[in-house]
Amino acid sequence: DAGITQSPRHKVTETGTxxxxxxxxxxxxxxxxxxxxxxxxxxxxxHYSYGVKDTDxxxxxxxxxxxxxxxxxxxxxLESATSSQTSVYxxxxxxxxxxxxxxxxxxxxxxx
Amino acid sequence: xxxTTQPISMDSYEGQEVNITCSHNNIATNDYITWYQQFPSxxxxxxxxxxxxxxxxxxxxxxxxxxxxxxxxxxPRVSLSDTAVYYCLVGDLQGAQKLVFGQGTRLxxxx
Numbered sequence: 001d002a003g004i005t006q007s008p009r010h011k012v013t014e015t016g017t018x019x020x021x022x023x024x025x026x027x028x029x030x031x032x033x034x035x036x037x038x039x040x041x042x043x044x045x046x047h048y049s050y051g052v053k054d055t056d057x058x059x060x061x062x063x064x065x066x067x068x069x070x071x072x073x074x075x076x077x078l079e080s081a082t083s084s085q086t087s088v089y090x091x092x093x094x095x096x097x098x099x100x101x102x103x104x105x106x107x108x109x110x111x112x
Numbered sequence: 113x114x115x116t117t118q119p120i121s122m123d124s125y126e127g128q129e130v131n132i133t134c135s136h137n138n139i140a141t142n143d144y145i146t147w148y149q150q151f152p153s154x155x156x157x158x159x160x161x162x163x164x165x166x167x168x169x170x171x172x173x174x175x176x177x178x179x180x181x182x183x184x185x186x187x188p189r190v191s192l193s194d195t196a197v198y199y200c201l202v203g204d205l206q207g208a209q210k211l212v213f214g215q216g217t218r219l220x221x222x223x
Contacts, residue, residue: 031208042199042213043156050208058210090155099144099205103155 003027004104006091012110019078021107023091031094032074036087081111116200121218130187132217134200137181145183148199195221
């Protein structure tokens with residue numbers, strides 16, 4: 001599992017509330033990613049990071065922000081959750097030597 | 113980023129060889145081809161990666177023709193546990209490697 005954990009694993013929240021999802025890695029990888037996956041769709045990249053305090057947008061970044069204040073943690077924040085953000089969120093790291101991406105176990109977020 | 117096209121679904125039987133083909137007509141010179149496998153309620157898992165000709169590992173083989181406009185993932189002697197969604201991705205390995213996942217191929221293995 002490349003030492004990736006996500007928290008929380010499940011969350012139910014109400015529309016308009018802020019939500020922060022955490023991705024934690026233990027192996028000092030430079031690149032980290034946040035994806036969302038909806039039924040019938042593949043994964044879509046939200047944001048990614050290429051180092052501490054270095055982040056960039058993916059294909060579906062609207063409504064999301066990220067922060068990476070230390071190598072091991074990559075936070076995804078929904079400033080004001082909407083029902084359209086109900087999804088499964090996956091964090092991933094990229095293995096430096098092999099270029100493989102390893103994914104975390106996912107967080108199932110429901111916005112009511 | 114090169115777009116990929118693969119069948120939405122495939123069915124096969126235990127013990128058979130399964131070949132899943134992916135089309136990527138606008139693949140760039142520096143792009144590699146990577147396949148991931150995803151089981152329900154789990155994140156995708158790397159299967160195999162290649163640039164040209166043939167690559168084989170303990171799980172699968174990847175065949176890439178000379179023009180690199182398509183690729184074929186070959187799973188030998190599948191079992192029920194190979195039932196999953198398989199994604200073909202194309203991209204440059206350097207830099208941030210922003211992977212673009214399509215809808216994938218839902219492979220169902222029957223007894």
